[in-house]
Amino acid sequence: MEKVLLQNNIKGLPTKLAWFPIPVILVAALVLWSLHTRTFYDSLYLLVSLNFMFSTLISLFVTFLVSRSFLLQGRPGLLFLGCGVLFWGWGGFIGSAAAIKVFPLANQLNINIAVTIHNLCMFLSALCHLSGSLLSLRSRSHQRISAAWLITAYLVVICAVGSITFLSTSGMTPIFFVQGQGGTPLRQFVLSCSISMFIGTAILMFQLYRRMASRFIYWYSLSLVLVAEGLLCILIQTVHAGPLGWLGRSVQYLGSIYMLIAAIASVLESGAWRISLETALNDARQQFEGLFDLAEDGILVHELYDEGVYGKFIQANPAICRMLGYREQELLQLGMLQIVSPEDRQFPEQEAENLRRSGKLRHEKTLLSKYGRSFPTEINTRLFQQKGRNMVMSVIRDLSERKSAETALQNSFQRLDLLAFTANRLLASDSLQEVVDGLCHKVMAFLDCQVFFNFLVYEPQERLQLNLFAGITEDEAKKIERFDFGMVVCDCAGQDVCRIVANNIPATPDPRTEVLKALGIIAYACHPLISKGKMLGTLSFGTRTRTCFSEEDLFLMKGMADQVAIAMERNKNEEELRKSEEVLRRAHEELEQRVKERTRGLVEALRELQQKEHLLLQQSRFAAMGEMINNIAHQWRQPLNSLGLNIQRLSLFYEKGVFDQELLNQSVTDAMLLINHMSGTIDDYRNFFKQDKEKMAFKVSEVITGAMKLVEASLGDNKINTKVDIQDDPLVIGYPNEYSQVVLNILINARDAFEKQRTAEPVLVIKTSSKDERSIVTITDNAGGIPPDVIFKVFDPHFTTKGPNGTGIGLFMAKNIIERNMNGKLSVQNTRDGAEFIIEV
Amino acid sequence: MIFPEKLTVLIAEDDDKSLELLSSILALNFPNLVFHSARNGRAGVEIFKKHLPDIIITDFNMPEMDGIQMIGEIQSIKPDVMTILVTAYGDKTIQEATASAGLEIEHHLLKPINFKELFAIVNQCVTSINDLRELHPLPI
Numbered sequence: 001m002e003k004v005l006l007q008n009n010i011k012g013l014p015t016k017l018a019w020f021p022i023p024v025i026l027v028a029a030l031v032l033w034s035l036h037t038r039t040f041y042d043s044l045y046l047l048v049s050l051n052f053m054f055s056t057l058i059s060l061f062v063t064f065l066v067s068r069s070f071l072l073q074g075r076p077g078l079l080f081l082g083c084g085v086l087f088w089g090w091g092g093f094i095g096s097a098a099a100i101k102v103f104p105l106a107n108q109l110n111i112n113i114a115v116t117i118h119n120l121c122m123f124l125s126a127l128c129h130l131s132g133s134l135l136s137l138r139s140r141s142h143q144r145i146s147a148a149w150l151i152t153a154y155l156v157v158i159c160a161v162g163s164i165t166f167l168s169t170s171g172m173t174p175i176f177f178v179q180g181q182g183g184t185p186l187r188q189f190v191l192s193c194s195i196s197m198f199i200g201t202a203i204l205m206f207q208l209y210r211r212m213a214s215r216f217i218y219w220y221s222l223s224l225v226l227v228a229e230g231l232l233c234i235l236i237q238t239v240h241a242g243p244l245g246w247l248g249r250s251v252q253y254l255g256s257i258y259m260l261i262a263a264i265a266s267v268l269e270s271g272a273w274r275i276s277l278e279t280a281l282n283d284a285r286q287q288f289e290g291l292f293d294l295a296e297d298g299i300l301v302h303e304l305y306d307e308g309v310y311g312k313f314i315q316a317n318p319a320i321c322r323m324l325g326y327r328e329q330e331l332l333q334l335g336m337l338q339i340v341s342p343e344d345r346q347f348p349e350q351e352a353e354n355l356r357r358s359g360k361l362r363h364e365k366t367l368l369s370k371y372g373r374s375f376p377t378e379i380n381t382r383l384f385q386q387k388g389r390n391m392v393m394s395v396i397r398d399l400s401e402r403k404s405a406e407t408a409l410q411n412s413f414q415r416l417d418l419l420a421f422t423a424n425r426l427l428a429s430d431s432l433q434e435v436v437d438g439l440c441h442k443v444m445a446f447l448d449c450q451v452f453f454n455f456l457v458y459e460p461q462e463r464l465q466l467n468l469f470a471g472i473t474e475d476e477a478k479k480i481e482r483f484d485f486g487m488v489v490c491d492c493a494g495q496d497v498c499r500i501v502a503n504n505i506p507a508t509p510d511p512r513t514e515v516l517k518a519l520g521i522i523a524y525a526c527h528p529l530i531s532k533g534k535m536l537g538t539l540s541f542g543t544r545t546r547t548c549f550s551e552e553d554l555f556l557m558k559g560m561a562d563q564v565a566i567a568m569e570r571n572k573n574e575e576e577l578r579k580s581e582e583v584l585r586r587a588h589e590e591l592e593q594r595v596k597e598r599t600r601g602l603v604e605a606l607r608e609l610q611q612k613e614h615l616l617l618q619q620s621r622f623a624a625m626g627e628m629i630n631n632i633a634h635q636w637r638q639p640l641n642s643l644g645l646n647i648q649r650l651s652l653f654y655e656k657g658v659f660d661q662e663l664l665n666q667s668v669t670d671a672m673l674l675i676n677h678m679s680g681t682i683d684d685y686r687n688f689f690k691q692d693k694e695k696m697a698f699k700v701s702e703v704i705t706g707a708m709k710l711v712e713a714s715l716g717d718n719k720i721n722t723k724v725d726i727q728d729d730p731l732v733i734g735y736p737n738e739y740s741q742v743v744l745n746i747l748i749n750a751r752d753a754f755e756k757q758r759t760a761e762p763v764l765v766i767k768t769s770s771k772d773e774r775s776i777v778t779i780t781d782n783a784g785g786i787p788p789d790v791i792f793k794v795f796d797p798h799f800t801t802k803g804p805n806g807t808g809i810g811l812f813m814a815k816n817i818i819e820r821n822m823n824g825k826l827s828v829q830n831t832r833d834g835a836e837f838i839i840e841v
Numbered sequence: 842m843i844f845p846e847k848l849t850v851l852i853a854e855d856d857d858k859s860l861e862l863l864s865s866i867l868a869l870n871f872p873n874l875v876f877h878s879a880r881n882g883r884a885g886v887e888i889f890k891k892h893l894p895d896i897i898i899t900d901f902n903m904p905e906m907d908g909i910q911m912i913g914e915i916q917s918i919k920p921d922v923m924t925i926l927v928t929a930y931g932d933k934t935i936q937e938a939t940a941s942a943g944l945e946i947e948h949h950l951l952k953p954i955n956f957k958e959l960f961a962i963v964n965q966c967v968t969s970i971n972d973l974r975e976l977h978p979l980p981i
Contacts, residue, residue, distance in 0.1 A: 637929040637952055638856050644953030645862040652866055652956060670858065717902050 015215070018222050018258070022229065025251050029233045032244045042241035044100045044110065047249070051092040054253035059089020062263045067150055069266075079153050080132030084125045085259070086157045088227070091121020092252070098165050111240045115177040115187065116168040122231060123190050124160060126197035129224065133204040182238035191235045198228035216266035223258030226251050298323050298377075298396035302336065303389055304352060310336040310392070323377075323398055325370035336394075341366040341374045355392065359383045364399070375400040415552065418446060419559045426567035436564055437468050440539070443560055444470065447553050449541040451521055454564075456537035458482070464538065471542070472519055480515060499558065500526045503548035516542065523548050527561035531569035539564055616797055620809035624741065627748055628685050634713035635681045639674040646671050684710055688744075692735035700768050700775045700841070701729045703736050707743040708766075711751070718751055720762040728770040732841045734822040739841070742814040742826070746779045746837045749810065752802060753783035753835070774824075776840050782833035794828060848967060849875040849892055853885035853899040853911060854927075863898070863954070870960055874967070882906025886914045893919060896966045898959075901928040901935060909939055912946060921973075923947055923966040927954060 063082045070078035095117030099110035167173050176187035183191065205221035208214075233248030292299060298320025303311035316331040324331065324339055337345055344365040355361045361381040366374050376399040384391050422439050429435040440452045451471035455464035465482045502524040505513050516524050519542070526540035539561040543549070549557075646667050653659040688710060704724065708715075715722055732739075747764065754762035765780045786794060786801075793799045795815045800806030818826040824841035850867065854860040860878050868876055877892055879885035883905045889897070897915060899908040906914075912924050925948040928935050939946050948962045 633929075638859065641929075641953040642856065642858045642862065644955075645859060645866070648956045649862060649866050652869065656869055658869065674858075716904070719904060719907075 015218070018219065021251075021254060022222070022225055025226070025229050025247070026232075029229070029236070029244065029247060032233075032247060033236050035243075036238075037243050040239045040242040040245070042111075044096050044114070047096040047114075047241075048093065048100060050249065050253065051096055054256045055089045055091075056093045057089075058256045058260045059085045062259055063089070063154075065263045065267060070150060071147060075136060077132045077134075077136030079149060080128045080135060082150075083153055083157050084128030084132060086154065087121045087125035087128060087161070089256075090157075090161055091118045091125065094161055094165055095121070098169055101169075111179055112175055112177050113168050115183075115240065116173050117164055119176060119187055119190055119194070120164045120168075120173075121161060122194045126194040126201070129201040130197045130204075133201045133208070136208065177240060179240055180238060183235065188235065191231055195228045195231045195235065198224050198231070202228065214266070216262045219258050219262030219265055223255040223262060226255030226258055230255060292317050295319055295395075296397075298394075298398075300331075300336075300394045300396065302392055302394075304355065304383065304392045305390075310352075314391075320396055323369070323375075323396065324367065325373075330370075339367050341368045355381055355383050356390070367396070376403055412552065414446070415556045418442065419556065419563065422560055422563050426563055427570075432567055432571045433468070435567075437470075439560065439564075440468065440541075441470060443556065444541065447541060447543070447549070447556065448545060449543045451519065451542035451544070453480070453540045453542075454537065455483075455540075457535055467537065476519060498528065499554070501549065501554065520544050522546060525549050525554055525557055527558050529561055529565035529568060531565045536565055536568050616809050616812070619807050620813045623807045623809055624745075625689075627744075628688070628710070631710055631714050632681065632685060634717060636678055638713075639678050643671055643674045646674070688737060688740060690737055692737045695733050695735060697731045697733050698736040698739070699729055700732060700739070700777055701726045703740045704743055704766055704768065704777065707740045707747065711744060711747050715747070715751055715764070718754055718762065720751060720754055720764055722764045722766065725765060725767040727768060728775075729768055730770045730773065730775045732775045732822075734824075734841060735817070738817045738821060739839075742817055742839060743777070743779070745810040745814050746839075750779065750781040750783060750835075753781060756802075757783045759783050774840055776838060778836055778838050780831060780834065780836040782831075783835065784833070785830035785835045786828065788830070791828065791830065795826070847873055847875050848896065848970060849877065849894040850896045850898060850963070851877045851879060851885060851889055851892070851894040853879040853882060853897070853903065853908065855881055855900060855903040859900075866956065867898075867959075867963070870956075871963060871967075874963075882908065882911035885911045889915050890918065894922070895970050896923045896925065896963065898925045898927065898963075901926055909935075909942055909944065909946075912939075913942055913944055916944060923970060925950055925959075925962055925966070927952060 062085045066078050066082040066085065069075075070082065095114040098117060099114040164173075174186055175184050176190075177183050182188075202221045202224040205217050205224065209217040209221060230248040230250075230252035233244050233251060237244040237248065239245070292315075295317055296319060299315070299317040300313050300320055301315040302313045305311060312335050313332050316328050318328070321328050321331060326334070351361060351363070359382065362379070363381075364376060364378050367377050368374050378397045378399055380395045380397075382393050382395075384393065421442075425435045425439060426432070436454060440454065444450070444452055449471075452469065453466060454468035456467045457463075458465045463482055466477060466480055469477055502508065502510075502513055502516065505516055505522055505524060513524075521542035522544055523546050524540060524542040526538050528538050529536040539557070541557055650659070650664070650667055653663055684706070688706070701724075708722065708724065712722075743766075750764050753759075759782060761782075763782050765778075767778045767780070769776050769778075790799070790801065795811050796808070797812040798808035799812075800808035815826045818824040818839060818841065822841050824839065826840075827838050829836050829838070850871075852860060852863055852867070854863060857880075860880070864876055864878055867874070874896075877888050877894060879888050881903045882899075885897075885899060886906070888894075897912065899911055901908040903911075908926055908928075912926070915922055916924075924946045926935070926939070926946050927950045929952045936949070948966070950959060950962060
C-alpha cells in the first residue's frame with residue numbers, strides 16, 4: 001500500500017511524460033541519418049562552453065550529492081556512480097578544450113583529439129555506471145567507509161582523464177574519427193560498448209526503481225537512456241558537428257538536465273539537503289556513542305592475540321563499569337581474566353580458538369566485581385578486524401536478576417506442584433483424615449509453619465470441633481477442643497466465611513488472639529472450608545518464626561483449603577451414595593429372595609398340578625379301560641355262551657348216539673362264526689384305544705358309528721333306543737380316536753343316566769349337521785337332564801354325580817380333547833326331557 | 842303212576858343261535874318234555890298264556906320285556922310255575938332286582954350254560970312238579 005502511494009506521488013504529469021523525448025529523438029536521429037546531410041557548423045569554442053555548462057557543472061553538482069550519500073550510507077555502488085558522473089561530465093569539456101589548446105582552429109587533427117578524449121571518457125563512465133548499478137543491486141551491506149576511499153577514487157578519475165588527454169594530444173592514441181568518413185572501426189567499437197553499457201545500466205536501474213520506487217533512480221535511468229541516444233547519434237554521424245552531431249550533443253545535454261532533476265529529487269526525497277555532511281557524520285557518531293553509552297548490557301572491547309591471549313580492554317561502556325564497580329579508567333587497565341571469577345578462568349585458549357573459528361561465541365560466566373561480589377552473566381562475544389588486528393567485542397548481560405526470577409519461578413512451581421499433589425492425594429484416597437493430616441504437615445514444612453489446626457463444623461450446636469492438629473501438645477489441644485462461633489480467631493473465619501489473617505500477634509492487643517498468643521504463635525492464617533456455599537470447617541496455619549505471611553503463602557493455604565473442602569464434600573457425597581446403594585441393594589436382595597420363594601412355590605404348585613393332571617389322565621384311562629372291558633364282556637357274553645352250548649352239544653349228541661358228520665360240520669361252522677365275531681370285536685376295541693399320532697381328516701359319522709358299535713351291546717342291554725340322524729356329514733380335521741372317545745363318553749353317561757333315572761323308554765338321538773364349515777354333533781337323551789345347580793360343574797375335574805363309581809374325569813377329558821386338541825367346543829344344555837351335548841369341531 | 846299229560850317247558854331267549862341250541866339239546870335229553878320257545882319277554886308271556894307251561898327257562902336280558910318282567914307277569918297268572926333265570930351277571934344286582942320286584946325265582950343259572958347244571962336243574966324241577974302232582978293230583 002505504502003509503495004503504491006509513493007508511486008502515485010512520484011508520477012506527476014512531468015514525471016509521467018519524462019520518457020516522451022526518447023522515441024522522438026530516436027526518430028529524428030534516423031531521419032537525419034537517412035538524409036546524409038553533409039553540411040556542418042563546427043565551433044570548438046561553442047562546444048567547450050556548452051559542454052562546460054551542461055555537462056561539467058551538472059556533473060559536479062551530482063557528484064557532490066552522490067558523494068554525500070556515499071559517505072552517509074557507505075554503499076560502494078554510489079562511489080562508482082560518482083566516478084561515472086565525473087568521467088561523463090569532464091570527458092566532453094576536456095576533449096574540446098584540449099583540441100582548442102593544441103590547434104585553435106577546427107581541423108581534422110583536433111576533431112580527432114576531441115572525439116578520442118570524449119569517447120574514451122564516455123567508455124570509462126559507462127563502465128563505472130554499470131559496475132555501480134551492479135554493486136547496488138547485489139550488495140546492500142553497510143560498510144564503514146572513510147572519506148579516504150572517496151578521495152582516492154576521485155583522484156583516480158582525474159588521473160585517468162589526464163592520462164587520456166596527454167596520450168591523445170601527444171598523438172599516441174589510434175585515429176578515432178575522420179571528418180567526412182565517420183568513426184574508425186576501433187572508435188565505433190568503443191562507442192557501441194559504451195552505448196550498450198549505458199542502456200544496460202538504465203535497465204538495471206529501472207529494475208531497481210521498480211523495487212524501491214525512488215524518483216532519483218527513475219530520472220537517472222531515463223537520463224542514461226538519453227545519453228545513450230546522444231552517443232548513438234554521434235556514432236552514426238559521418239561529419240563532425242553536422243546536424244546529427246548537434247542533435248547528439250543536444251540530447252546529451254537533455255540527459256544531463258534529467259540527471260540534475262534526479263539529483264534534486266533525491267535531495268528532496270531524503271530531506272538530506274538541510275543537513276550538512278559534517279552534521280550527518282556527527283549525528284551518526286553520536287547515535288553510535290549514545291547507543292554504546294546507553295546500552296543496558298555491558299560492552300567491552302579488547303584485542304585477541306594470536307596465542308589466544310586476551311589483551312587489555314580498549315573500550316568499556318558505562319553499563320559494564322556500573323556492573324563491575326570500576327571507573328572506566330580503572331577498567332581499561334584490566335583484562336578479561338581479572339574480571340572473571342577464578343572457577344570460570346579455565347580453557348581461555350580453547351575459547352579463543354572457538355572464537356577465531358566461528359567469529360562469535362556465547363557463554364555464561366560468573367564475573368567478579370571490584371568489591372568481590374560475584375554474579376552470573378551471559379557474554380556474547382564477536383570477533384572483528386580493526387587495522388589488521390583481531391579485536392573482540394563482548395556484550396555482557398547481568399543474569400543475577402534473571403536468576404533470582406528463575407528461583408522465584410521455581411518456588412512458585414513448587415507451590416503449584418504441592419497443590420497438584422494435594423489434589424491428587426485427596427482424589428485418590430478414601431481415608432480423607434489421614435491424607436489431610438499428611439498434606440498439612442507437608443504444607444507446614446514448605447511454609448515454615450509450626451502449627452496447624454483443622455476444625456470441623458459440628459452442626460447441631462453451631463460450633464467448631466478440633467479435628468486435626470499439629471505443633472501443640474495434647475493438653476493444649478484439649479483446651480481448644482471446641483469453640484462456639486465467634487469466640488476465637490479461627491471461629492471468626494468460620495462464622496464470617498472469609499479468611500482471617502492475624503499478623504504479629506504478640507504486638508496486637510485483641511482478645512480473640514489470646515489463645516494463639518498462649519501457644520506462642522506469631523503469625524496466623526485461617527481459611528474456611530467452604531463447599532457449595534456451606535462451611536464445613538476451617539483450616540489454619542500458624543508460625544512461631546515469622547511475623548506475617550506473604551501473599552503467595554496465603555494463596556497456597558487457600559488453594560489447600562479449597563481442595564480439602566471439595567474432597568470433604570466429595571467424601572460426604574460418596575458416603576451418602578454408598579448408604580443409599582446399600583439400602584437399594586438390600587431391598588433388591590429381599591425382593592429377589594421373595595421372587596425365589598414365590599417361584600419355588602409356583603414350581604411346586606405346577607408340579608403338583610401336573611401330577612394331579614397325570615393322575616387324572618391315568619384315572620380316566622383306567623375308567624375308559626374299565627368301561628371298555630365291561631363292554632367287551634357284554635359283547636362276548638352271548639357268543640361265548642353260544643360257543644359253550646355248541647361244544648357241549650357235540651359230546652351230548654355223541655352220548656345219545658346221534659352224532660353224525662352233518663352235526664359236526666354244522667357245529668364247527670357255527671363255532672368259527674362266533675370266534676370270528678369275537679375277534680372282530682377285539683379289533684374294534686384295540687383301534688379305539690390306539691392314540692392318534694397326527695391330525696387327519698375324518699368323517700364324524702364314521703367315528704360315531706364306530707363308537708356306537710362298541711357300546712351297542714351295553715346300550716342294548718339297557719333297552720336304550722338309539723337313533724342316528726345324519727343330516728350333513730362334513731370332513732373334519734383332528735384326532736378321530738380321541739373324538740370317538742368323547743362320543744363314547746357322552747353315550748355311556750347317557751346310558752348311566754337312563755339306568756339311574758330308570759327311564760321307561762330311553763331314547764338317545766345322535767344328530768350330525770354342519771354350520772359355517774364346522775361339524776356339529778348333538779347327543780340328546782331323555783333321562784331328565786342335569787340338575788341346574790350342577791350343570792355348570794359337569795366339565796370340572798373330579799365332579800361326578802355317580803357316587804363312588806364315578807371318577808369325574810370323563811367330561812373333563814372330553815372337553816380338553818375337543819377344545820384344546822381340536823380347537824372345537826363342547827357344551828351341554830338341558831332340553832325338555834333330558835340333556836343335550838353339543839360337539840362343535 | 843299216571844301222567845295225564847307231558848310237562849311243558851318255555852324257553853325264552855333273544856339270541857337265535859342260543860335258542861336253537863338250547864332247544865335241541867334239551868329236547869334230546871328230555872324226550873318226555875314238551876318245549877316252547879319265545880324270542881323275547883312279551884312273546885314268552887303270550888305263549889305262556891296259551892300253553893301254561895310248567896317250567897320257564899328265560900334269559901335275563903331281552904328286548905321288549907326282560908326276563909324278570911316276564912316272570913312277574915307269568916307268576917301273576919300261575920304262581921307255582923317253576924322258574925330258571927339265566928343271567929350273565931354273577932353279582933347280586935339281579936337277585937336284588939327280583940327281590941325288589943317281589944318275585945320268587947327258584948333257580949339261577951349263569952352263562953355260559955353248563956349242560957350238567959342245566960340238566961340237573963331241569964330234572965330237579967320235573968321231580969318237584971311230579972311230587973306236587975302226586976300230593977295233589979289234578980282233578981280230571
